[in-house]
Structure formats: C-alpha cells, structure tokens
Amino acid sequence: MQSVPSHRHVIAADIRTQISTGRIKAGERLPSEARLASQYTVSTAMLRSALAVLQGEGLIEKIHGKGNFVHHPRRIVTYVGGGRRAKPESPAESALRISVRTTSLPAQGQLIGLLRVSADSPLTEYFCLSHEGNSPHSSARIYVPRDLSPTDAPDESSCFNCIETQLAELRPPLSEVRERVTTRRPTPEEAATLRISSTLAVLAITRVAADSTGRVVEAAFLVLPGDRADAVFTTHHMIGERGGEDDG
Amino acid sequence: MQSVPSHRHVIAADIRTQISTGRIKAGERLPSEARLASQYTVSTAMLRSALAVLQGEGLIEKIHGKGNFVHHPRRIVTYVGGGRRAKPESPAESALRISVRTTSLPAQGQLIGLLRVSADSPLTEYFCLSHEGNSPHSSARIYVPRDLSPTDAPDESSCFNCIETQLAELRPPLSEVRERVTTRRPTPEEAATLRISSTLAVLAITRVAADSTGRVVEAAFLVLPGDRADAVFTTHHMIGERGGEDDG
DNA sequence: GAGTGGTCTAGACCACGAG
DNA sequence: TCGTGGTCTAGACCACTCA
Numbered sequence: 001m002q003s004v005p006s007h008r009h010v011i012a013a014d015i016r017t018q019i020s021t022g023r024i025k026a027g028e029r030l031p032s033e034a035r036l037a038s039q040y041t042v043s044t045a046m047l048r049s050a051l052a053v054l055q056g057e058g059l060i061e062k063i064h065g066k067g068n069f070v071h072h073p074r075r076i077v078t079y080v081g082g083g084r085r086a087k088p089e090s091p092a093e094s095a096l097r098i099s100v101r102t103t104s105l106p107a108q109g110q111l112i113g114l115l116r117v118s119a120d121s122p123l124t125e126y127f128c129l130s131h132e133g134n135s136p137h138s139s140a141r142i143y144v145p146r147d148l149s150p151t152d153a154p155d156e157s158s159c160f161n162c163i164e165t166q167l168a169e170l171r172p173p174l175s176e177v178r179e180r181v182t183t184r185r186p187t188p189e190e191a192a193t194l195r196i197s198s199t200l201a202v203l204a205i206t207r208v209a210a211d212s213t214g215r216v217v218e219a220a221f222l223v224l225p226g227d228r229a230d231a232v233f234t235t236h237h238m239i240g241e242r243g244g245e246d247d248g
Numbered sequence: 249m250q251s252v253p254s255h256r257h258v259i260a261a262d263i264r265t266q267i268s269t270g271r272i273k274a275g276e277r278l279p280s281e282a283r284l285a286s287q288y289t290v291s292t293a294m295l296r297s298a299l300a301v302l303q304g305e306g307l308i309e310k311i312h313g314k315g316n317f318v319h320h321p322r323r324i325v326t327y328v329g330g331g332r333r334a335k336p337e338s339p340a341e342s343a344l345r346i347s348v349r350t351t352s353l354p355a356q357g358q359l360i361g362l363l364r365v366s367a368d369s370p371l372t373e374y375f376c377l378s379h380e381g382n383s384p385h386s387s388a389r390i391y392v393p394r395d396l397s398p399t400d401a402p403d404e405s406s407c408f409n410c411i412e413t414q415l416a417e418l419r420p421p422l423s424e425v426r427e428r429v430t431t432r433r434p435t436p437e438e439a440a441t442l443r444i445s446s447t448l449a450v451l452a453i454t455r456v457a458a459d460s461t462g463r464v465v466e467a468a469f470l471v472l473p474g475d476r477a478d479a480v481f482t483t484h485h486m487i488g489e490r491g492g493e494d495d496g
Numbered sequence: 497g498a499g500t501g502g503t504c505t506a507g508a509c510c511a512c513g514a515g
Numbered sequence: 516t517c518g519t520g521g522t523c524t525a526g527a528c529c530a531c532t533c534a
Contacts, residue, residue, distance in 0.1 A: 006503065032519060043505045045293075048520085056433060056447070065512035065519050078428075082483040178482045180326075183431035183449045183474035185304060199304070201431045201449030201474065226431035226449065233481040234426045235330040254522065280500060291524045296501085313500050313531035502530070511521070 011040050011050035019059055019070055029067040030060065056199045058227025074228035077137065079205070081179050081233040096137060101127040104146065111143055114208050114219040122146035129193065136194045138229060142220040175212040181205050181231060190223055201226040259288050259298035267307060267318055277315040278308065304447045306475025322476035325385065327453065329427050329481040344385060349375040352394065359391055362456050362467040370394035377441065384442045386477060390468040423460040429453050429479060438471050449474040 018024045030036065037047040051068060054060045061069045077096070106120040115123070126142040182204045191198040205222040224231070263284075266272045278284065285295040299316060302308045309317045325344070354368035363371070374390040430452045439446040453470040472479070 046504055081481050180478055180480050181429050182478040183451050203431050230428055230430040232428050233329050
C-alpha cells in the first residue's frame, strides 16, 4: 500500500490544488513541462508522469506542440436510464448540440444477437455526437431495424437517449429497456472523436429496448467520458419527484 | 491521430496476444522486466510503460518483489440494479464469498443528504467485501438508519445487492431505488483493498433506496473493478425472462 | 543476498504548432 | 526557426520477497 508516496503524486496533488483553488484558471496554459520540471527540481520524465495523473482525472488536456491546458470545469451531464427523458430543466442538457449521421448497413456481429434479427437483415445506424460548446461530449451509435426507422431524419434535439421516444409515438410502448453499463478505456477512435485522453476511462452503455410484443426495436452503444458524465437509473416512479440532488 | 504507433503499444499488443493465445497462461509469471526489455531491445522504462497498458486493461498484475503475473481470466460479475436480486443460477455469483463488518457511526457529510436524516443521527455501516477465491472482488459500504438495521448480523450470503431485500421482509416494499453510476480511478485505499492497480478504472455506484412512505432506508456505495464487473439495469419486467445473454 | 519491481535522472532525438 | 510536448535510453538507487 504505497508506503512511498512517490514524488509524482505530491507534484500532481500540488498542481491539482492550484487548479481547484483557481491559481491556475480554466482554459489557461500551464508552464512548459521543462519549466515545471525545474520548478519542482525533478526530471521531465517524472513531471510528465505527474501530469499523466491529472490527465487521467480529466483535469488537464495535453496538446502536442502547444502546451498543457486546464480543462474547463467539466459540467457533469447525467444520462438518465430506463428509456426516460432527461428533464429539459437541466441546463447542461439544453447546452448540448447534437449531430446525427445516418447510414444503412446489414446486421452483423453482436448486432444480430442484440436486435434478434437474422444476419444481413437491413438496419439503420444513427451515429450521434453531442457537443458542449466547441468540444465533443459523448457519442452514441444507435441501430434500428430498417422497417422501424423513421423515413425522415431523426429529430436531432431528441437523439441522444430517445430514439425510443420517437418510436414510442409510432408503436406500442416499450416493455423493456435493458442497459448494461461497463467502464473501459476508449478505443483510439473514440479518444480521437471525443478528444479525450486514452487514459481517461469512459462509461460504455449498451442499451437494448423491446416493445410489448418482445421485438427488439433498438440497440444502442453509448460512450460517455468518465470525467464529465454519469448515469442514473431509477426504478418505481416516485410519487413526489424531487429536483435538487445533493450528493457532494 | 497517433501517427506514431509508439513502441510500447506494439510491445503491449504482442504480450497481449501471447496471453490471449495461451502462450502465457493465467496465473503464470512473465519474464522479469529486465529480461523482457532485452528481448524487445528497449529500455526497462519503455517496457514498464508497455506493461502499464496491460495493467490498465486488468490483464496483468504487478507484485512488487515477485514479478508480473497474468490475471486469471476475469469472470465478469454482473451487478443487477433496481434492487433486484441477481439470479442464483449465476455460477460466478455463488462463487463469491462475502465478508461483512458492521460498525455504528453518526450521520455525516453526504450521508445526511442521501439518507435524509439529521446530522449525527445514528447509522449502521455494513462494509461488505466480496472475494472470488483468494482475491477480493468488490466492495460496498451500506448505510442504514440505526432503527431500521437488523439487530443480528446481516445475512452474509445476501449482503451485496440486497440489504434492501432483508429490509423488504420487515418493512413495506421499496417504492424507489435510484442508482447513480460513475467511473473513476480507485482511491489508494480501494486499490489496496481490492488489490487492483490504481490505473484500472472502477465502476462506482451510489444507490439510494426508499420505501413507500418516501423514507430513505438505505444508502450504499459500491465499487466494482472495471475489468471484472458490469452492471445491468432493466425497466419493466419482461414477460418471459430469458437466461442466456449473447452480447459478445 | 539475489532477484524482483518501483522511482527517478539527465539527457537525446522526434513530431507538432505557430510565427 | 523556435518552443512545445512525445518517445525513448541507459543507467542509479530504493523497496520488497524469498531463501
């Protein structure tokens, strides 16, 4: 158990404090690594490993050739499970800009099992990418059997956790939404798409929704960066729903 | 991105292949770092950073003074949300040995808000640690108002996701179970307790359960290592429940 | 004490970004 | 071209495990 508190964690803690106390502000560039290394009288390698700790926490962003930057205070966006819409009251939610790319493809691999369709049956893929300001926030790949997919482009404002909402308007209500949550490192593509460090873990949610006939109407793969997203699942509706949540 | 495929990832991929193809078997020790470094003709520092990649994936376990060991094929244990019991049919579940430590403490910090009790009101903490064979698997800290906590020791076999199950026997059924899922790095204590790398992300679940009167009867903090656990949340019971899940 | 991993140094050289 | 971060080396020294 870490009987040696290792220099890098001391340095990381110091920089972390400087960030949280506002001595280094959001968006600002840190001194160069060489400079910081001499300040702390360590080698650049050690200083870099200290920064790697902060990077894994999503506190800083490293940009090759430019410098290390303090991330803007990550607004925690909460994904609401169970096929329910996040309340629009959430200001963070409304600040998300979502782009959708629609493609067609035949069912392959795990999609066959998840959607319970036969191989090569036609599917529609919606690749949703949400942005918070300039920077990408999270991504989702949603697969729907072709005959169920709306002919017109999906409503962008309600793409993220709500393809099933759209479908609900057309079909009988969903009887089951099953969501499997895992955590892992992002793939190189995901890290590039979401512009996150490959050392920052993501929440990966696999969602399968079925209607009352048991037919699977949607399979979705969501990727949420661990530093700026969480997920909430609630069973049994509450009688008097509350607003503020104080889980600090 | 990643125009330079960096040597360490090549080495990591090579060792990963050797593990997955069985050339190095589970539980076995890898050659020493110095030996591997000379095999790949890299410095020990680079070789160590390659191993760090595998460590972050939960593939290997580093033991100071002994060596690097291939993890036993991690049995994925699924946490079932919504206050529902995991089906006992699951072989992995039955292989879990759970120890419980009970302590009393006054309500403090976020517990006050989560449990909706006044400060310093008496609580009972159940610290549950599940083991799979010799090694710890996951941990849970469960807090229950003193007047609701069973006087006798909790049923060890049903500790993990089911303090509420015990309570359900005594009280009206739960009206709401709310679970917030996040991912983060383990704290040093958690890393030590669960014997995982501090670079391996964990799933952290905060669970709050209320009974039909709206009273919060339980707050729980679960920590599941990301390489050997996932969580499933299902809404609306299915008519014909299925057993096998093929999501590979 | 021999062998292991853990920390750390003081560099070299390469790749990227901006002027 | 210059300053930045990214990769990597060839060591030294320390801490842990086990015989």
